[in-house]
Amino acid sequence: MIKFGVRRLEDFHPEPPSGFFQRLAHDLNSGRASCRLLRVSMPPSVPEVAAFEHIMRDLELSSGIYRTTFRKRFENLDPKTIAVLALRFNSSAPLMVEDWAASDCLTSAEWAPALFAAFPNARLAASDLTLFLIEAVLPGGDAFIIETNGAALQYLNGPFVIQMIPGEPRRRPLNWWLCQRAAAKFAKVRSEWRIPPAWLESKSAELTQGRFQFNKISVTHPEAEHLARTDPRFTVRQHSAFDSLPEPVDVIRTMNIFNNAYFPPERLTEGARAVWRSLIPGGVWIVGRTVRQNPPHHEVSYFTRTNSGFELIERLDKGSEIEALVLALRT
Numbered sequence: 610m611i612k613f614g615v616r617r618l619e620d621f622h623p624e625p626p627s628g629f630f631q632r633l634a635h636d637l638n639s640g641r642a643s644c645r646l647l648r649v650s651m652p653p654s655v656p657e658v659a660a661f662e663h664i665m666r667d668l669e670l671s672s673g674i675y676r677t678t679f680r681k682r683f684e685n686l687d688p689k690t691i692a693v694l695a696l697r698f699n700s701s702a703p704l705m706v707e708d709w710a711a712s713d714c715l716t717s718a719e720w721a722p723a724l725f726a727a728f729p730n731a732r733l734a735a736s737d738l739t740l741f742l743i744e745a746v747l748p749g750g751d752a753f754i755i756e757t758n759g760a761a762l763q764y765l766n767g768p769f770v771i772q773m774i775p776g777e778p779r780r781r782p783l784n785w786w787l788c789q790r791a792a793a794k795f796a797k798v799r800s801e802w803r804i805p806p807a808w809l810e811s812k813s814a815e816l817t818q819g820r821f822q823f824n825k826i827s828v829t830h831p832e833a834e835h836l837a838r839t840d841p842r843f844t845v846r847q848h849s850a851f852d853s854l855p856e857p858v859d860v861i862r863t864m865n866i867f868n869n870a871y872f873p874p875e876r877l878t879e880g881a882r883a884v885w886r887s888l889i890p891g892g893v894w895i896v897g898r899t900v901r902q903n904p905p906h907h908e909v910s911y912f913t914r915t916n917s918g919f920e921l922i923e924r925l926d927k928g929s930e931i932e933a934l935v936l937a938l939r940t
């Protein structure tokens with residue numbers, strides 16, 4: 610069986626269409642879509658947003674961490690969180706709230722209206738390590754989709770969307786062979802280009818270097834981008850969950866990032882330390898994991914930052930899987 614992958618918006622059907630040939634085309638394309646479809650117009654069309662959200666659910670990064678997030682994911686978590694915050698902070702407090710590792714920041718944008726209703730003077734900063742991918746177009750018109758760390762996620766050539774992460778399975782020999790060739794080609798072309806860090810940090814979306822053209826593709830949800838443009842209380846920025854903030858804040862949420870499946874205990878402890886250093890004494894940390902997607906169900910711990918570590922305030926279900934590690938932390 611071969612897989613092509615969805616490359617055009619009109620070929621994107623979340624549900625299998627009726628009709629034999631349409632269904633066959635759907636089967637040959639389904640399960641993967643070109644990251645070029647993450648590029649949306651402003652304002653975006655409904656199909657563009659649907660494609661963006663579909664891709665975001667399954668996108669795996671070279672770190673092995675998924676971008677997975679989705680609309681209404683924290684529909685049942687947000688009211689609980691606001692209730693916990695309302696017990697500790699005055700509603701007029703100018704709360705500084707951070708949502709770390711927020712992927713496309715859609716769940717942050719969904720949290721904002723209820724947070725701002727309860728705390729009108731609050732500010733919410735959504736962040737992630739990765740705010741854009743890069744399309745590297747080769748002279749022949751074929752292209753790699755790469756991360757800012759230089760790793761290739763996809764190879765796009767003719768009708769094929771070749772998955773370089775996690776790679777193509779051997780049970781699809783043609784895809785597997787194309788992936789091997791793409792990996793060899795990537796090793797060669799990568800040695801010919803040098804993407805300047807200044808361009809990565811700049812607002813410039815395009816760069817031409819020798820035979821190569823590089824284009825940034827935003828992976829921030831259009832609704833989060835819109836909110837950031839229209840409400841000065843909401844911002845989106847790049848930040849690593851292992852770096853402490855220059856100024857401590859009142860509240861930090863880290864959902865589905867500090868997971869045992871993603872990091873060893875020593876690294877998780879470093880993450881907890883970064884959160885501790887980024888919170889004011891008495892600040893609140895919300896940490897947890899989504900253990901079921903439909904309907905979403907989360908295991909979450911609410912901590913307050915003390916002078917020497919963290920104290921547990923409350924749990925949702927069993928609490929975070931790193932709760933013991935956090936409570937053992939001494940700073």
Ligand SMILES: C[S@@+](CC[C@H](N)C(=O)[O-])C[C@H]1O[C@@H](n2cnc3c(N)ncnc32)[C@H](O)[C@@H]1O
Nearest residue numbers: 675676677678710711712737738849850864865
């Ligand atoms: C599974 S998603 C979680 C998204 C969102 N918090 C949620 O729960 O719906 C994990 C996110 O962590 C981001 N990530 C990976 N390493 C990171 C780091 N060191 N700092 C910040 N974000 C990171 C990835 O880019 C990805 O968007």
